[in-house]
Amino acid sequence: MVNRLVFWDIDGTLMHCGSDGRKALNRTFYELYGIMDAFRMADVGSSMDFMLISGIMATFGIDQKDLSSIIKHYHEVLIEILEENNTKQVLPGVVSVLDAIDKHPHSINALLTSNLRIGAEAKLNSVGLYSYFNLGGFGDDPGEKWDAANRCISYAEKQYNTFFPREQIYLIGDSTYDIYSAQKMGIRSISVATGWVDHETLVSCNPDYFFPDLSNTNQVLEALNI
Numbered sequence: 449m450v451n452r453l454v455f456w457d458i459d460g461t462l463m464h465c466g467s468d469g470r471k472a473l474n475r476t477f478y479e480l481y482g483i484m485d486a487f488r489m490a491d492v493g494s495s496m497d498f499m500l501i502s503g504i505m506a507t508f509g510i511d512q513k514d515l516s517s518i519i520k521h522y523h524e525v526l527i528e529i530l531e532e533n534n535t536k537q538v539l540p541g542v543v544s545v546l547d548a549i550d551k552h553p554h555s556i557n558a559l560l561t562s563n564l565r566i567g568a569e570a571k572l573n574s575v576g577l578y579s580y581f582n583l584g585g586f587g588d589d590p591g592e593k594w595d596a597a598n599r600c601i602s603y604a605e606k607q608y609n610t611f612f613p614r615e616q617i618y619l620i621g622d623s624t625y626d627i628y629s630a631q632k633m634g635i636r637s638i639s640v641a642t643g644w645v646d647h648e649t650l651v652s653c654n655p656d657y658f659f660p661d662l663s664n665t666n667q668v669l670e671a672l673n674i
């Protein structure tokens with residue numbers, strides 16, 4: 449029976465694609481409204497993409513009814529930018545850990561990301577990782593990462609007709625926000641320094657586990673109790 453859930457952050461944890469998400473967002477607002485550098489100009493400081501896009505729209509007085517066309521344009525631009533990016537990469541050890549979780553009879557992989565669902569799909573498809581994920585929490589709704597995670601847990605419990613004890617839910621992520629989100633939910637945090645935050649800062653947030661990267665498969669699987 450499935451009773452273990454492993455959440456993965458995307459950017460800086462599963463993969464790197466530079467700042468393609470931000471570039472796509474800026475190009476979208478430029479192409480649709482002639483706004484330069486919307487991301488920086490709006491300075492909305494939110495981490496979830498829906499909140500970010502809403503914040504930019506509010507800053508520039510863009511009507512809410514434009515939201516779906518903005519998202520559609522963003523999706524197309526993002527796919528194009530990802531295609532042109534020759535330096536995007538899957539991070540060390542990720543595939544071995546994903547495979548082991550996938551093969552394990554009690555465990556499932558899930559996404560937990562501030563990306564919109566379509567953004568997550570575009571990014572992961574661009575490096576061949578999307579097929580590992582059947583479910584996830586995304587940045588499509590108002591709220592924070594833990595809100596998206598809680599919605600995903602409820603959905604997964606129905607889908608698999610099971611209960612995930614909090615100590616058997618993990619969040620693998622590269623940011624202090626990922627550690628904080630896990631702590632707030634009472635789930636296990638696995639921090640990895642393959643993103644933009646240095647080793648010392650991550651460790652100072654007291655994650656349950658810390659790895660410089662995920663290349664030591666056995667150690668990571670041990671942390672996941674697999």
Ligand SMILES: [Mg+2]
Pocket residue numbers: 457458459460461621622623643
């Ligand atoms: Mg990240």
